[in-house]
Each structure stands twice: as C-alpha cells, then as structure tokens.
Amino acid sequence: MRDLETSIRESVVLVRAPASRPRLRILRRSPLADLRRRSVGPLDLFSQSISAVAPSAAGATIPVALFAVAGDASTLSLALGFVLIALVVATVTQYARRMVTSGSVYSYAAWAGGVRSATAAGAALLVGTLGITVGVLVGAASAAEVLLRYALPSVDTAAWTPVVLTIVALLGIASFALGVRSSTRITLVVELVAVLVVVVIMIGLVVVNWGVLPPIVPSDTDPAAVGAGAAVAVGLFVGYETSATLGAESRRPFRDVPRSFVLSVGVAAVIFVLSLLGQYAGAEIIGEFDSLGDAHPASPGTSPALVLVLNVGFLLSYLAAFIASLNGVIRLVFTLGRDGLLPSLFGRVDRRNRLPMLAAVAVTALVFITAQLSTAMSGDVRSVASAALSTSAVGCGVAYAIACLLLPRFRRRIGEPLFAASVMAYAVGTLLLTVVACFVGWNIQVGDWSIAIPTAGFAAVWLFFVIRARSRGIVDVGVYDQTSIPDLVPADVEARFGSTPHDSSARP
Template sequence: MTALSRAIADPRPVHGLAARSPLAGLDRRSLGFVDVLGQSVGAVAPSAAAATCPVLVATRAGSGTLVAFLLAGVLMAIVAGAVNQFTRRLAATGSLYTFAAKGLGVRAGFATSAAMLTGYGFVAMFALLGAAYYTLTLLAHAGMRGAVSQLPVVVLLAGFGGLCFLVLRRGVRLSTRVTLVIELLSIVAVLALIAVLLSRVPAAEFWRVAVPHGVSAAQLAGGTTVAVTAFVGFESAATLGAESRRPFATIPRTIRWTVIASGVLYLLSAYTQLAGFDAFGGTLAASASPVNDLAARAGVDGIGLVLDAALACSFLACALASTTAFARVLFSLGREGIAPRALGRTHGRFRTPHVALAVGVVIEVAVPAALVAVGLDAWQAMGVIVVCAAAGYITAYAFVCVATPLFLRRIGELTLAPAVAAAVGAAGLVAVLAADLWMEATGTRALAVALLGAVAAIAWLLYAVCRRTRPRALSRIGLFDEATAEDVLGGTP
C-alpha cells in the first residue's frame, strides 16, 4: 500500500474545521469551467457590445475610437489583475464587496456592495430593455407598425423578467450554459458580418482609419470612458465562488480571458465599422443603427436582420447573467444579516437563492417600466440606465483596486508589481468616473446623474440604519466560503 493509499484509508484527524460553510444552502462545488465562463461572458454580452458600443465611442472620440478601446482594454486588464489577487485566495458569493471589506474594512465593504447592486441591477435593466427593443425592431421590420411603443415594451419587459426568474430559479448551471450558447451564436453572427465587410472594403481604407487624426485629449478621454462600459461585468464569475468546483483556478482564468477576448472582438468590430463607413460613405458617429446600415450598403441586408435577432438573444443572456450576480450579492448580504434574512434563503430542491432572485427581477422590471411610462422611449431609457450601471461598476472596481495592496500587506504577500498596478488602476478608474459624471451632468442625460444621487442617498441611509440596528451583522460583512469537515480527509468539526 502506498503512502497515498494509507492516507486515504486511514487519514490523520484534522481538527478545527466548521461543520457548515457560512454560505451553506447553495450548490457548493458543482460548477465547472464552462458554467463559470458562461456567467462572465453573459454579463459582458460581448456580441451586443461589439455591435452597439463603437458608435457610442465614435460620437466622442471620432477617429480616436480604436485608441479609446485599446486604452479601456488595458485599464480593464489592470483591474482584472487586481480582482484576481482576491479570487486566487477567497471564494466569495459577495465577490467585490467581500474583497473590499477584507482590504479596507466595513464602510468600504458596504459602499462596494451598494455599487455592485447598482452595477448589476442597472445592467440587467439595460439588458431587458435591449432584448425588448431589438425584438420589437425585428417585428417592425416584419411590417408591424407601431411595434416599438410604450405598451409592447412594458409587456416584453415583464415577460422577459419572468422568463429570467423561471430559468434562474431552476439552477445556475442551466442559465450559464444557455447564456454561453446564445453568446457564442451571437458572436458568430457578428464575425460573419465583419468577414463580409472586410472582403468588400478596399485595403487602403483600413490603413486610413487605423491612425487617429484631429482628436483632442478630452475627446479621447470621453471615448475611453464609454469604451470602459463595454467590459463591465467580466468579474461576475467571482459571485459563483462558492458554487465553482475549482474556484481558485477557474475563476481567475475566466476573468482574465473574458477581458482579453472581449477586447480583441471590440477592436476588430470598431475597426471594421470605421473602415466600412469610410469606404461606403457616411460616418460611424452619425449612424443610428451602424450594423444594419453597413449590411445594407454592403448588399447583405439579411445578415443585418439576423444580427438584430442575435442581439435580442444576447441582451436576454446578459439579463440572465446580471440577475444571477445581482441575486447572489443580495443573498450574501442576507446571509450576513445586513439585508433582510429572507434574502439569504435558498430553494430546498434547486439550491438557488430564490427569494433574492424574485426581489431582483421585480426591481429590474419596475425601474425601466417606470422610465418608459413617464415618456422615455426604449432607446432613451437604455441610455440613462447604462450610465448608472457604468458608475456602479467603476466605483466597485476602484474600491477593489485600492483594497488590493492593503489586503496583500495584511496577509504578508505584498510585492511591488501588484501594488503599482492597483494604484494605476484606481487612478484611471477615478478619472474615468469623474469624466463620465461630468459629461452626463452637463449633457442630455442629467436624469442618470440624478438617479445615481438618489441611489447614493438610499445607500447612505441604509448604512446609517445598519450601524444603529445591526452593528454585529455589519461587523461580519465579507463572509466567504470556508472548508468544512466533509471537504477534508479526516476533517472533524
């Protein structure tokens, strides 16, 4: 008998382990790499971002669009590195707010949780609206006049929200795999259009748009700010830390490659769209629907319609992934006792946070429905909501970057490289957030800044209430999954 066989047959007792994980009730150690990858890819929705974000960046950066995407990609890669300093060491359903709490303490942890709920919640609203908008656009192309109006948008919002709840209630494995399949098919549709355009655009046009000209630093900063929003959500795999089979290997790998692959797709899409408009006439920034315009000018209208269908599915996949993350943050806060404890319950059969899911879906449907009801059309409401989502994500990322060196120093593993990278990331994120809020406050979407102000006021009020009524729960913020007696050979409570 080998030493390994003897150790398995008669293991030495390992004392001091808990009988239950703080996150017991979830389906621990059940998700593989494909499931975790589906979560991050769905939250980013790279196909939808590749089709819609270049025009938004071009309205601010002009010919500097490619440089803006490149700068945003570098910044997000730095942030991903900071996040992975934690994901290699902690498996936490609370994800970024748990990480911030471990590095910066209770107040920063609570603020980060509010920022995460803002980011995930508003992106889910944006995605539900996007799914409704592109579905109705397809119906309008099919001859249904007046399809894109208030009542159909609200009805589809409610329908898609209910579908998300039914899918997510049955288990995260189903939702992540559906999400990954949808996104891969949507990416194929985007790449097909790109391939057609590349074959029909003269080579000289590609060289012409590769180099920016007449772009100021302010324009480039504005474009980079918008480009950052195309990457947000890449870290959402970390919310599955307790449910992942090998979290310390799978989650860092997923986060890293989601950022890299998305960045490559965005650069390729933006490059093709810029060259296409330069070759066929017109400007990218002036187009209301660039992929459809380019498909029509290239003589392949059918691909544009297929892409509209793919985008509707991609937005729905993004709603699934963002709701998954939103519900798990609520679940973690409920389990800690900071939020109502009912949010910390799990379904007896499916082992999903069904109460948190129900609350999340109601919020995600109610807010955009209210915006549409007061007179905004679906596209205008999406523009307001995405500003709120981006501000939430960027704030959470900034807190984690600041927390990284402090956490590493606390555990005795601080080195120069991650400290410098985290400082650069934090400075870049603060600059991006400040520029974004200033441009929106002085532009046409001041409503978004007002909404963010209201969210911040509510978060501050809730923190004050928690300090007075739940100080013990607040002091426990940042629970993470721990090894239990049944996880270890010879483990005893």
C-alpha cells in the first residue's frame, strides 16, 4: 500500500503558473455598483437612443439646412452621411460588445487611449451633448411659439419663451428623478406619438405631390459643400450612442446596447428619407423650400391644420429628445466626476433612488441658463437652435472620430488585433474628421461665425481637462462596469456559506 502511494505521489507533477503571467482579479464591488445595475431591458435602451435622435423633429426640420448647405447635391450628401454613420456604428459597436460603461464614447476612448485621449474625447462629447440638449430645449420653445401664435394672435409669443423653457426643463429633471425605466418609457410613448403624426403627414405630402422628387444627380458639385452636407446628415443621428450610458443598468448590455445602436439608426434613417421626400414635396404647398413647421398657420398657401398638427408632433419629439439627451449628458458628467476630470461631487449617487442627482441638478441648471441667456440675447429662437445643433454635430462628430481612430489600439490592448477592423476604423475616423472640417469651413466661407462656438467650447473644455489631469496627477481614467463577486455568487449562497474573500485569482 505504501509503495502504491509512493508511485502515485511520484507520478503527479504540479506545475506552477509563471510569476509573470497576469492573474484575473475579481472585485468585491463594481466601480458602478452604486447605480441600479441590471434593471433595464432592451426596450429601455432602444427608447433612449431613438428619443435622443428625435427622428420626427430632426427629419422634418434639418432637410432645409441640408439643402441650404449642399443645394442640388443634397441627395448625394445624404447618401454619403448615411454610409458614414453606418460605418461609425459598426466601429463603435465593437466597443459596446466588449465593455460596459456609463460614459459611452468617452469611456471607450479613455480606456483605449489613456488620459490624453480621454481629455480630448471627453471635451468633444461633453460640448456636443450639451449642444444637442440646449438645441432640443430651444426647439421645443420654437414649436410652442407657433402654437401660441395661432391660439393667441394678439399676444407677443416671444414673451412666452422663458416660460416654455422653464416648463420643459422642469419636466426633464422630474422625469430623470423618476428613474431609468420610467424616464425611458415616457420618452418612448411621447416619441412614438410624434413619429406617427409626422410620418402620416409626410406620406400624405408625398402622395398628394407624387413625382416631386429632390434632384438625384447634382448639376454642379462642390466637394466642400458635399462634405459639409454629409456632416449635416451625420448630425441627424447624433445621440444614437446614449443608450451606452445605461450600460451598467442594462440586464444584458453586451447584446442589447449594440442592438439599440443599429436599430435606432436604421429606424431613424427610414424616417429621415421619408421626411426629406415629404418636405420637398411640401414645397409645392408653401411655394418655397422651407420647413413646414416654421410657417405661420395663417400664411397664404399654407394649411393651418397641417402646420398646427406638425408642430404638435415637433413639440412632443423635442420634449422626448430633451429628456433622453439630458439623461445621457448627466451620466457623462457623472462618469467624468468619477474619473476626476470634473469635481468628484458629480460622481456621487443618491442612496435613495441610486441616481446621480447632483450631476442632474448641475447639468439641468447649466442647460436651462444657457438656453435662457442665448434666446434673450439673440431674440431669435431659430438661430439659437441652429447654433446649438451645429455645436452638437461638431462636438459629437469629433468624439466619434476619436473613438474610431482608437479602436485598433483598443483591440490590441484586449488581445484581439484584426487588420481589417483597424483599416476600417482609421478610414472612418479620418473621413469623419474631414466632413466635420468641411462643415466648419463652409460656415466660415458663408460668414456664419456661430460655428466658432463649438470650436471655442471644445478648446476651452479640453484645456480645462488637461490642466486638471496634470494638477491632480490623474493617470487612470475610463471607469467601467466590472464583474464582481455578487455577479458570480448569489447573495443567498454567500449568506449560507459565510463571507467570501475580497479577491480571488485564476489563470486567464
């Protein structure tokens, strides 16, 4: 018997793992454990993305801006923009399938490229998301003005703008305080009603004016104008990535977040094409190519009922977009606070409702004050909305481009290098930066210096982040949701068998 034990002992060889090999560390708590993790489903993520894009309002108003920029080449610019945004989605989705964040594109760039990339991407995305949030807030006031102009023709509707901005801002912060699921369900219902209204009207315009189509082949093609128009087309989809800010709260983020990207962009593209055809056909009604929603209901050649119903749809869509955009920028500020690029108090979570309420109050106040001051100083709601949406297109376009250019480094870091994906990422990022540069150059060429707002804002925020990172010695950024012990060991099992160790290790 002893000989048998000896032979078995001699036949077993224990091989130790090399000391240099990395060991997997399982945390006791996720860095984002304060949020209500694993509480929302795919419908909530889709509603967040589609509401932030606001396809009904954007699709029925931005075609006018597209034709103002690209002219006869608008169809070509729109097609180029659609192809470009599809490639951007295909690139950014590779991040979403591999990491869960609350900072969306900023967190992707931060984890892939470190502090330098984080400061640039964070500044661009923050400026862009604040721009779109201000833009949809002012857009809601613009739609309300048209309705008030018809209901109260003897009253100066401009005096109602501060009141409307206050009401919409309060609705936004109240919806956020209700929680993720309630907020996303509210925006989904409101946006569905708006989409139904706008789609039915656009189909009617196309049918009544059958055969009236925008030019397919441009008579005179200016490459700079085509590029600028493509930037406007890409700006139609700004906000599609905001569902990634709910990644930590999603039940199945690696599956549902990428699906929300693709589905929201696909649905929005269909609505945009239909809206472009309807808007162009609607030019036969008002005599010139202008936004039907901006026409006065009593103007000759317009249908008061058509304009009023359209603006009801716009108002609902802008309201849903404001709630969704506010939700996304609040979580971005929360993530920047956790990383230290913004004051740490913005990274705190309220214990009762498990939401970053300090960040919510600060962001809502900033957006509200900006909208109030800009409308009061300019006196023109439409110009403020146009400048804000240009800011979102430039800021978010730069942020998307940075994330695309960093994808090869990200894949190498996680041990998944792929030559084809790297080539596509570099090409998409470069092309996106090119169309953004064309958009900025076109605005300067026509004398619209409001484009300096996003440029100066991006530079100022970037400088602030760089100075803060250096002064505080920040070297680790890109907080993301990580697997923790409660994800692997159910609470009842842990309670039954006693406390689990804080960390465990295993060979990868």
